Amino acid sequence: MIAMQYSHRYIPMTGQDEAEMLQAIGVADIQELFRDIPDSLRYNGELPVSAPLNEPSLWAHLQELAARNTAASQYASFLGAGIYDHYIPAVIGHLISRSEFYTAYTPYQPEISQGELQAIFEFQSYICELTGMSVANASMYDGSTALAEAGLLAAGATKRSQLAVSRGVHPETRAVIQTMARGLGIEVSEVPCSAAGTTDHALLEQAVNDRTAAVIVQSPNFFGCIEDIAAMQPIAHASGSLLAVSVNPLSLGLLQPPGKLGADIVVGDAQPLGIPQSFGGPTCGFFAVSEPLMRRMPGRIVGQTVDRSGKRGFVLTLQAREQHIRREKATSNICSNQALLALCAAIYLSVMGKQGLRETALLNMRKAHYAADAIAALPGYSTPSAAPFFNEFMIKLPDSVSCSDLNRRLMADNIIGGYDMGRSYPELAGHMLLAITEKRSRSDIDRLVARLGEFQ
Amino acid sequence: MTTNRIPPLPDVDMPFIFDLSRPGRIACSLPACDVPELAPEERIPAALLRTEPASLPEVYEVDVVRHYTALSRRNFGVDNGFYPLGSCTMKYNPKLNEDAAKLPGFSGIHPYQQEDTVQGALELLYTLQNDLAAITGMDRISLQPAAGAHGEWTGLMMIRAYHESRGEQRTKVLVPDSSHGTNPASASAAGYTTVTLKSDARGLVDLDALRAAVGPDTAALMLTNPNTLGLFEEHIAEIAAIVHEAGGLLYYDGANANAIMGIARPGDMGFDVVHLNLHKTMSTPHGGGGPGAGPVGVKLLLESFLPAPLISQRADGTYFFDDERPHSIGRVKPFHGNFGILLRAYAYIRSYGPSGLRRVSECAVLNANYMLSRLSAAYDVPYPRICKHEFVLSGTRQKAFGIRTLDIAKRLLDFGFHPPTVYFPLIVEESIMIEPTETESKETLDRFIDVMLRIAWEAEHEPDTVLQAPSRTETARLDETLAARKPVLHCDCG
Structure with a gap:
């Protein structure tokens, strides 16, 4: 007699399969296969996990959970601060849903993974082109961990143990850098920004010395301001430290690539390039360096080669840097990349093309300036940063208005307001960071401005 | 002319x-x-x-x-066919979970929205924290780490914080010689030096070597259980006692958790920190190399060091981000982890429930043992006894005919299979590491086994067929030396 069979749509084992397999192995039942686990360590109860649901019930449950969230994508959202509501062309979702892509693992067997490998090679090419750098890797977890890894790379390359990090770098990224640095005994000093909203060059000069491995900046920075990379480059290099820059890749449709301005490492988060907001993750970090730093890069790298018949092909390469070969001496512990999201970004850039990327960047820039001008003209409001900006800027609210109150009231009008700067910069309480993407129409912006005007 | x-x-x-x-x-x-x-x-x-x-x-x-x-x-995924890549748990990726991730209420929410506008997402994450705690036997989970290696490093940073909070400067992390390369690499990234422990003749941690290695400088032992040979560390209780008596902590690399769900729990084995690879055990798709998710779980003694914020529930039933964690190691990732992956893992757990998860592991282990018993007819088995969810063969018998494990892997491509993991773990010569998972049918396993037996025969009688493989793929073997010697890493986009 076969015991009552457990059936599940993802498991093909029948009672007969089980009996035949047990017989081939030479054991009486499945429990014998666990006899090497001491009785005292066996878990005999039922795991206290959520109860199972059949497929229709599970779908209903998931829909119900999703419905209890307000999708920023369905409101007029002015929230950015690292994650942006850009339009995602329809082809992206279809192409990344090809299960040959999304159900594959890291392309260890190049003969049957040329599709993924070529897609990543093209992604690397796109990142080099956008950033103006010589070499890019296959991607990182996200822009924040990429910037932290840039600091580690610099520490290794310069044999120094101090990082000078601009306070214009995203607060959560700075927190990640702090955590990573602590483990390695790397000292992090933060460099304040001036009233204009960009890194204070005089204070940066004071902060950098012959122990500084890297100057780390973000542009546009967290306040939305575009940093003058060309002016910071000599400050970093005079003391022999490297310059690592985190960029918004969409801004590079318009702005000069940091690679042309003297940066040694350029990283960023590819989320603006066709990746859903998804509560902040998963996104995709990119990582590019100048040629001399190539063999110090973390992560996977795809290279071009030929097969036995001389046909072009691609493989994972420069693996002598990596953990599965170098173990404790690896350049990083990372052993994955965000391949599917790198694919998103590559498809996005293919769809945008030469004209589209520039025009999208222009739309962002123009709409943001339109909004900033209109808000600055409101009584009681101002835009305190004097520095140039791309699609994000900070506003100062009237003294009587708090960010959280304002956002709650905007929400009632189907508007998702901005980021409360007081959350991460106490001195900027009463300031709000607004992001204006190409998805915001003039009437969305006018509606926001009209509502702001009502709160004095 | x-x-x-x-x-x-x-x-x-x-x-x-x-x-x-x-x-x-x-x-x-x-x-x-x-x-x-x-x-x-x-x-x-x-x-x-x-x-x-x-x-x-x-x-x-x-x-x-x-x-x-x-x-x-020109790419091969689990949906194309059998993918027995050892230690990677290439199981089926449920389609419903993909659909769920695309719901605007999940894919379209911003991480800085007000908490009252994302209660559905927070409930999901909170429940997932609890479910993963139950499965691993740990007290509290952080969902922040983006991948297994990221979880390892996060765990080690908590171990560092724990020792420092006790005024101790411990400098060494022990890893077995069979461990994943990420273990020592993560130890380095957390500022530790690595001590490699030799395995004993049975492929397990050598207790004498462990006793000799531990001391007042031991911060932790990192262990995968079952280990990378697919063998359960039978003396885990004793191992835990040795490490704990020396003042060290025990780290569980969850890469192989698919063997033990509902059967044994790392928390009960004495582990203090655990990471899980949701893209392995919990079926989230690997995406061609990512994204994944590597949540970490800890026992109470480490709870205060978890990355902030955690998701907690108020008395009124609402959920919130708990940022008031003064002893936290800080952030390891911006925002709230790889939410899009976490929600798929949640859907997976709910599709099975407790007895289903146990059945997952039972079937994964049954499949592996069946394959092992049949393949041992033609391949050397360095550790011949029951395995867990995966096992390791050695290609030494075929090597005698001039056929390397790499050649066997390439020949498998001709039959439409993704090859197993090869040349890992490092302690087995010409190793072939096979993990079938529970989502493959007996017919698929039989066909793969028949092909492996055929390749073993070819190695002896028609070695050229194996050496020239693959011949049925679009691309023949690629020149990896050329790629590394003269790197071409991008081309012009215009």
Whole structure:
């Protein structure tokens, strides 16, 4: 007699399969296969996990959970601060849903993974082109961990143990850098920004010395301001430290690539390039360096080669840097990349093309300036940063208005307001960071401005 | 002279998307500019602006669709066939979970929205924290780490914080010689030096070597259980006691958790920190190398060091981000972890429930043992006894005929299988590491086994067939030496 069979749509084992397999192995039942686990360590109860649901019930449950969230994508959202509501062309979702892509693992067997490998090679090419750098890797977890890894790379390359990090770098990224640095005994000093909203060059000069491995900046920075990379480059290099820059890749449709301005490492988060907001993750970090730093890069790298018949092909390469070969001496512990999201970004850039990327960047820039001008003209409001900006800027609210109150009231009008700067910069309480993407129409912006005007 | 020339072969190389570019084509459709058309120079100094547009391809939508569809057809995923890549748990990725991730209420939410507008997401994450705690036997979970290696490093940073909080400077992390490469690499990234422990003759931690290695400088032992040979560390209780008595902590690499769900729990084995690879055990798709998720769980003694914020529940039933964690190691990732992956893992757990998860592990282990028993007829088995969810063969018998494990792997491609993990773990010569998972049928396993037996025969009688493999794939073996010696890592996009 076969015991009552457990059936599940993802498991093909029948009672007969089980009996035949047990017989081939030479054991009486499945429990014998666990006899090497001491009785005292066996878990005999039922795991206290959520109860199972059949497929229709599970779908209903998931829909119900999703419905209890307000999708920023369905409101007029002015929230950015690292994650942006850009339009995602329809082809992206279809192409990344090809299960040959999304159900594959890291392309260890190049003969049957040329599709993924070529897609990543093209992604690397796109990142080099956008950033103006010589070499890019296959991607990182996200822009924040990429910037932290840039600091580690610099520490290794310069044999120094101090990082000078601009306070214009995203607060959560700075927190990640702090955590990573602590483990390695790397000292992090933060460099304040001036009233204009960009890194204070005089204070940066004071902060950098012959122990500084890297100057780390973000542009546009967290306040939305575009940093003058060309002016910071000599400050970093005079003391022999490297310059690592985190960029918004969409801004590079318009702005000069940091690679042309003297940066040694350029990283960023590819989320603006066709990746859903998804509560902040998963996104995709990119990582590019100048040629001399190539063999110090973390992560996977795809290279071009030929097969036995001389046909072009691609493989994972420069693996002598990596953990599965170098173990404790690896350049990083990372052993994955965000391949599917790198694919998103590559498809996005293919769809945008030469004209589209520039025009999208222009739309962002123009709409943001339109909004900033209109808000600055409101009584009681101002835009305190004097520095140039791309699609994000900070506003100062009237003294009587708090960010959280304002956002709650905007929400009632189907508007998702901005980021409360007081959350991460106490001195900027009463300031709000607004992001204006190409998805915001003039009437969305006018509606926001009209509502702001009502709160004095 | 006759002009009787043979026409050239059409180009055999797959073109780059950049090769398709023709000036004037577009694949996007942008909204019209409905605000004043400022020239960038009016607001941004010219020195900060690009002097010429990024040199991106000019293609139309059909080019994009055909190009990436063509690339997808040159790729092999779990949906294409059997993928017994040891230690990677290439199980089926449920489609419902993919649909769920695309719901606007999940894919379209911003991490800085007010908490009362994302209660559904927070409930999901909170429940997932609890479910993972139950499965691993740990007290509290952080969902922040993006991947297994990221979870390892996060765990080690908590171990560091724990020792420092007790005024102790411990400098060494012990790892077995069979461990994943990420273990020592993560230890280095957390500022530790690594001590490698030799395995004993049975493929397990050598207790005498462990006793000799532990001391007042031991911060932790990192262990995978079952280990990378697919063998359960039977003496785990004793191992835990040795490490704990020396004042060290025990780290569980959850790469192999698919063997033990509902059967044994790392928390009960004495582990203090655990990470799980949701893209392995919990079926979230690997995406061609990522994204994944590597939550970490800890026992109470480490709870205060978890990355902030955690998701907690108020007395009134609402959920919130708990940021008030003064002893936290800080952030390891921005925002709230890889939410899009976490929600798929949640859906997976709910599709099974407690007895289903246990059945998952039982079937994974039964499949592995069945394959092991049949394959031992033709391949050397370095550790011949029951295995857990995976096992390791050695290609030494075939090596005698001049056939290496790499050749066997390449020959498998001709039969439409993804090869197993090869040359890992490092302690087995010519190793072949096979993990079938629970989502494969007996017919699939039998066919793979028959092919492996055939390849063993070919190795002896027709070695050239194996050496020339693969012959049925679009690309033949690639020159990896050339790729590394003369790196070509990008091309022009225009």
